[in-house]
Each structure stands twice: as C-alpha cells, then as structure tokens.
Amino acid sequence: THTYPLTHTRRTRYYINPYCITLSLCELRHSASLANKVFIQRDYSEGTTCKFQTKFPSELESRIERTLFEDTVKTLNNYYAEAEKIGGQSYLEGCLACATAYLIFLCMETRYEKVLKKIAKYIQEQNEKIYAPRGLLITDPIERGMRVIEISIYEDRGSSGSSSGSSSVSGSTAR
Amino acid sequence: MKNCEYQQIDPQALPTPTPTPQPHHGNDTEKKKEPRRPRRKWEVFPGKNRFYCDGRIIVARQSGVLPLTLGLILVTSGLFFIFDCPFLVKHLTSCIPVIGGVLFVFVLITLLQTSFTDPGILPRATPDEAADIEKQIDNTGNTSYRPPPRTKEVLINQQVVKLKYCFTCKMFRPPRTSHCSLCDNCVERFDHHCPWVGNCVGKRNYRFFYTFIVSLSFLTAFIFGCVTTHLALRAQGGKGLVFALQESPGRYPLVICFFSVWSILGLSGFHTYLVASNLTTNEDIKGSWSGKSGEDVTNPYSHKNIFINCCSVLCAPMPPSLIDRRGFLPADESAQTGSADIELPTLAAKSEINVVGAAFALQKSPSPVETSLPAVAPTQHLSAACC
Numbered sequence: 001t002h003t004y005p006l007t008h009t010r011r012t013r014y015y016i017n018p019y020c021i022t023l024s025l026c027e028l029r030h031s032a033s034l035a036n037k038v039f040i041q042r043d044y045s046e047g048t049t050c051k052f053q054t055k056f057p058s059e060l061e062s063r064i065e066r067t068l069f070e071d072t073v074k075t076l077n078n079y080y081a082e083a084e085k086i087g088g089q090s091y092l093e094g095c096l097a098c099a100t101a102y103l104i105f106l107c108m109e110t111r112y113e114k115v116l117k118k119i120a121k122y123i124q125e126q127n128e129k130i131y132a133p134r135g136l137l138i139t140d141p142i143e144r145g146m147r148v149i150e151i152s153i154y155e156d157r158g159s160s161g162s163s164s165g166s167s168s169v170s171g172s173t174a175r
Numbered sequence: 176m177k178n179c180e181y182q183q184i185d186p187q188a189l190p191t192p193t194p195t196p197q198p199h200h201g202n203d204t205e206k207k208k209e210p211r212r213p214r215r216k217w218e219v220f221p222g223k224n225r226f227y228c229d230g231r232i233i234v235a236r237q238s239g240v241l242p243l244t245l246g247l248i249l250v251t252s253g254l255f256f257i258f259d260c261p262f263l264v265k266h267l268t269s270c271i272p273v274i275g276g277v278l279f280v281f282v283l284i285t286l287l288q289t290s291f292t293d294p295g296i297l298p299r300a301t302p303d304e305a306a307d308i309e310k311q312i313d314n315t316g317n318t319s320y321r322p323p324p325r326t327k328e329v330l331i332n333q334q335v336v337k338l339k340y341c342f343t344c345k346m347f348r349p350p351r352t353s354h355c356s357l358c359d360n361c362v363e364r365f366d367h368h369c370p371w372v373g374n375c376v377g378k379r380n381y382r383f384f385y386t387f388i389v390s391l392s393f394l395t396a397f398i399f400g401c402v403t404t405h406l407a408l409r410a411q412g413g414k415g416l417v418f419a420l421q422e423s424p425g426r427y428p429l430v431i432c433f434f435s436v437w438s439i440l441g442l443s444g445f446h447t448y449l450v451a452s453n454l455t456t457n458e459d460i461k462g463s464w465s466g467k468s469g470e471d472v473t474n475p476y477s478h479k480n481i482f483i484n485c486c487s488v489l490c491a492p493m494p495p496s497l498i499d500r501r502g503f504l505p506a507d508e509s510a511q512t513g514s515a516d517i518e519l520p521t522l523a524a525k526s527e528i529n530v531v532g533a534a535f536a537l538q539k540s541p542s543p544v545e546t547s548l549p550a551v552a553p554t555q556h557l558s559a560a561c562c
Contacts, residue, residue: 039303044349047332093490101284102288150304
C-alpha cells in the first residue's frame with residue numbers, strides 16, 4: 001500500500017516545480033526524453049540592461065515557427081525593459097527608499113519582483129500553449145542567473161513512460 | 176501504469192514516515208530533526224560566503240575589519256552622546272542629540288545592509304551551459320582538449336568591449352562583471368571588495384554603500400564639530416583649553432574623528448565622482464575608459480548627463496538576487512528523494528509560500544537590520560546580527 005495516494009504525490013510533485021503544474025507538461029517530461037538544449041544568449045548592444053538576442057537558433061528550425069519564437073523573446077525583452085526602466089517614478093521611489101535608509105526594501109515588493117512574477121506567468125503560459133505541444137520547454141532566465149534563456153528540446157519516445165530519471169533538467173528547480 | 180518515478184518514490188517513503196508521526200505539522204524544527212530534509216540552495220553554494228538566518232543574510236567568508244568598523248562607530252558615537260551631548264544641550268540646543276541620533280541610525284542601518292546584502296553575485300553556469308559555450312567556440316573540431324579562448328568582443332553603444340571568460344564560473348562574464356578572488360564569485364557591476372564592510376560592493380549594494388559613506392562623513396563631521404564646540408566652550412569657561420581637554424573623556428571622539436574625517440570625506444568625494452560619471456572603482460583603477468592607450472575610448476555606459484547618471488546608479492529599480500539562497504534544491508539533486516516527498520504534504524501548502532517567499536526573502540531579513548546589534552549568530556561566531 002502506498003503511504004500517499006498516487007494522485008497526491010503527483011499533485012505535490014507539481015507544486016515542487018511551479019513550471020510544471022499542468023498535466024501536459026509533466027506528461028511531456030515523463031514520456032519524452034531530453035534531446036538537446038539551446039541557449040539564447042544576452043544581447044549587450046545597448047549596455048548592461050537585460051535583453052536577449054532574437055536570432056533564431058538553427059536547432060529550432062524544424063520545431064517551431066520563427067515568428068512565434070521571436071515574439072516570445074521580444075515580449076520577454078519588453079518585460080525586462082519595463083522592470084529596469086528609469087524615469088520619474090523610479091527617481092521618486094529611489095529617493096523615498098533612501099530617506100527611509102532603504103528599510104522600505106524589507107517591507108515592500110520591489111517593482112522588479114512584480115515584473116518577475118509577470119514574466120514567470122507569461123513563460124508558463126507560453127510553455128503550455130505553444131512550446132509544450134511542440135516538445136519544447138522554456139526555462140525562466142532568472143533560474144539561470146539572467147544569462148540565458150534555456151530551451152529544452154524533447155524527443156517523443158512514443159511508448160508510455162519508461163523510467164525517466166534523467167528528465168530532471170531545466171525546469172525542475174524549485175524556487 | 177508503469178510510471179517508474181511514482182513507483183520508486185513510494186516504497187522509499189514507506190519506512191520513514193513512522194519516525195515522523197505528524198508530517199503535516201511541518202514547521203522548521205520538525206524539518207531539522209528529520210535525518211534527511213530538503214536542503215536549501217545556500218547550503219551548497221560554491222562561493223566563499225557565509226550564510227546566516229537560514230540563508231537570509233550573506234557575508235564574505237573573511238569578515239575583514241567589519242567588527243572594527245562597527246566598534247569604532249559605536250564607541251565614538253557612544254562617547255559623544257554620553258559626554259558631549261549633555262553639555263551641548265545645556266549650552267546650545269537640544270537639536271544636537273536628535274540630529275546625531277538620526278545620522279547614527281542611518282549609518283548603522285546602511286552599514287549592515289551593505290554587509291549583509293548579496294552584492295550581485297552571478298550563479299555559476301550549469302554544466303549544460305558550460306558545455307554549450309565550449310562547443311560554440313571550439314569549432315575546429317579537433318578532439319584534443321583546448322581551453323576556450325579567453326575573450327569575446329561585443330559592441331556596446333558603438334564601443335568595443337572585451338568580455339572575458341571566467342574559468343571558475345565557466346561562462347563569459349557580462350560587461351562590468353568581475354570575479355572577486357576573496358569571495359570566489361563573479362559579481363555584477365563589481366566595484367571593489369571592501370574590507371571595512373566585509374563584503375564586495377557591486378550592483379545590488381552600491382547604493383547602500385554610497386549612502387553609508389556619505390552619512391558617515393556627515394556623522395563624523397558633525398561629531399567633530401560638536402566636540403570642538405564643546406571643548407571651546409569649556410575652555411572659554413575659564414580654565415583654558417588644556418584643562419578642558421584633560422577633563423572630559425569627550426575628547427576621544429575628537430581624536431578618532433580628526434583622523435578619519437579626511438579619509439571618509441575623500442572617499443565620499445571620490446565615489447560621488449564615480450556615480451556622476453557612471454564608473455566603477457574597478458574601471459577607474461584599470462583606466463578602462465580613460466583612453467590611456469591612445470585609442471578613442473569613451474565610457475559606453477555613461478548617459479552623458481550627470482543627473483541621469485546619478486539616478487541610474489542610485490535610483491534605479493533594485494535588481495533581484497540571482498542566487499536564490501533560500502530556494503530548495505530539486506528533489507533528485509538533494510540526494511534524498513524519499514524525504515523530499517515526505518515533506519510534500521507540508522510543502523504543498525508551504526511551497527507556494529516558499530516560491531513567493533524566496534523572492535521576498537531575498538530582500539527581507541526580518542529582524543537583523545531593524546533590531547539593535549547584540550543578537551548572536553546561531554551557527555558562526557562572527558558578530559552578525561540575526562533573527
């Protein structure tokens with residue numbers, strides 16, 4: 001007898017991995033094997049602000065349309081630009097934070113963190129709708145130190161899950 | 176359904192639940208009592224850092240002279256408040272201890288924030304990433320091992336910048352990132368490793384550091400001025416300066432302040448110049464943008480406007496910590512899959528909090544900055560305040 005019912009274990013395994021909370025993605029991981037990973041590097045042409053290259057990698061040519069990929073990366077770049085934008089509001093926030101000896105950072109969620117949550121949701125949505133059906137999985141760049149967007153390419157093995165111990169790769173880190 | 180992962184986990188889970196009668200209670204002490212518990216990422220962090228309060232506080236391994244800095248500030252301010260303030264309140268105005276108190280609190284808080292905040296450490300590349308980078312640059316295809324070339328050139332705002340390959344972290348360092356050998360980490364927008372605060376100064380804690388040295392210069396100058404006034408008033412009172420000096424222990428702050436005010440003012444001035452031109456100490460020392468090699472180089476990161484430079488350095492949105500100290504290691508990496516699943520019923524409720532909490536905890540250290548100093552670190556013997 002199992003100590004925990006199978007469904008319970010399954011559901012809580014989803015909770016451990018917030019990027020795999022739908023059935024389709026976990027089925028993907030357990031019925032497919034990781035074939036390759038593609039890394040989208042940062043684009044430093046405008047300085048140190050967070051921006052990723054929109055160049056379409058050749059490994060994805062057979063998997064996904066170029067426009068869909070470029071849209072995803074451009075939307076992510078826009079999110080990061082929004083998070084790092086300096087303007088009137090950020091000056092005020094900075095001055096207010098300084099006046100409180102930056103203690104305000106301990107109490108409030110910063111603007112960057114709010115945008116990071118939006119990004120996480122967006123990536124999850126993209127994974128569910130667009131990438132998982134094509135056997136791909138995007139890892140949130142924050143998991144990789146904002147250096148790369150890691151896209152895992154899965155090969156469908158066709159048969160129902162043989163042991164997939166090596167499937168604990170890109171998306172499986174718990175934050 | 177032969178889905179091996181689920182089958183494998185449950186038999187391992189079977190024997191271990193018996194020593195933990197109520198896994199649903201799952202508070203921190205329960206987790207720690209269990210022989211295998213899910214580990215947090217700070218416990219396997221590869222750099223030379225120490226962590227306190229379960230990963231909320233991060234300091235460099237060598238605390239440098241942070242205790243000395245704290246000691247000097249506390250002793251000087253303490254002597255000032257005890258010996259000089261009563262006299263000055265009586266003879267001048269009672270604003271003096273108020274101003275001094277505000278400055279003192281400011282200095283302490285920003286010092287602790289500088290020391291205990293992640294300066295912008297870049298996590299090391301995962302093995303897959305490192306392999307991908309090596310594959311990209313090893314395009315001759317020969318099988319003998321050849322170390323990757325050390326530099327890559329990028330164009331930033333029409334200025335050629337060389338990115339170096341970090342052999343420790345196995346990645347090309349982003350611009351303005353440098354590897355600190357004392358902390359064994361790559362730090363973004365690396366300024367310098369400050370022994371006085373016992374931490375690197377980088378992108379995330381530069382504003383704390385700048386506020387610290389500016390408010391410390393004000394505090395030092397203020398104490399210097401007040402003590403001088405105090406002694407002058409006493410000397411006028413009749414018996415001469417020498418007697419006034421000998422009489423009051425309030426002269427010690429004078430000595431300390433006299434020697435330190437010049438260097439602190441100088442440091443503040445230097446960093447104000449750096450902020451206004453959007454430079455780091457590292458770049459200034461190396462002369463990266465000064466064009467000393469005769470080429471036409473300009474700082475590609477500068478906005479060419481002092482006000483915008485200041486705002487982008489000091490008032491930009493606070494970037495997140497990239498090392499996720501309080502996140503949990505994935506179940507298979509923490510080498511105890513059984514207990515990781517035992518924890519699941521509790522983590523099912525708490526992991527949402529942990530996922531969100533990890534983001535918050537990166538910014539929050541609940542008590543240490545707000546309470547006064549004499550709390551004792553649970554695991555290490557350094558003088559670090561802890562929750």
